[in-house]
Amino acid sequence: MKGFSTVIFASLLSQGVLAANPKLNQYRSVEDCKKDKNIISHSSPSMNDCRAIDTNTRAVYLVIGGGSAGQHFYKPGQAGRLQTGTCLEMTGPGEICKVLG
Numbered sequence: 001m002k003g004f005s006t007v008i009f010a011s012l013l014s015q016g017v018l019a020a021n022p023k024l025n026q027y028r029s030v031e032d033c034k035k036d037k038n039i040i041s042h043s044s045p046s047m048n049d050c051r052a053i054d055t056n057t058r059a060v061y062l063v064i065g066g067g068s069a070g071q072h073f074y075k076p077g078q079a080g081r082l083q084t085g086t087c088l089e090m091t092g093p094g095e096i097c098k099v100l101g
Contacts, residue, residue, distance in 0.1 A: 022046070022065035024073070024096060026057040033059035033087035047071055050097035059087050060096065071100050 026041040027033040043051050044065075053060070062073050062084045073082040073096050082088060082096065 021063075022071075022098060023061070023063045024051055025061040026054055027059045027061070027087070028056055030059040030087050030089050033061050036061075045073075045096075045098045047098055047100055050076070050095045053090060053094050053096060055093045057090050057093075059089055061087055062096070064098075071098060073098050 021044045024041075024043050024045055025033070025036075025039055028038055028040060032038040040054050040057055045051050060082075062082055064071055064073075064084050073084065074080070075082060075094060075096055077094070
C-alpha cells in the first residue's frame with residue numbers, strides 16, 4: 001500500500017495538482033495552453049513581483065503554489081483577481097503581478 005501511495009503522490013506532483021511553487025506559463029494560444037505545448041515562457045513569481053507578458057502571448061496558466069495562502073495574481077489596470085488553475089485568454093502586452101491580500 002505504501003508504494004501505491006507514493007505512485008499517486010508522484011503523479012499528482014507531476015501534474016501540478018500539488019505544486020509547491022507558483023508558476024506563470026505563457027502560451028501562443030488558448031489551445032496550446034490547454035494542451036500544455038509550445039510554451040513561450042515559464043516563470044515562478046514571488047510575492048510583490050510583476051512579470052512582463054510577451055507580445056506573442058495569447059494565454060496564460062497561473063498557479064499560486066503551496067504555502068501562499070492569501071496571495072493572488074492580478075493584471076494592473078484590470079479589476080479583480082485572475083483565476084488560477086485554468087487557461088486564461090490574454091489581450092495585448094502588459095504584466096501580471098502576484099500580491100498578498
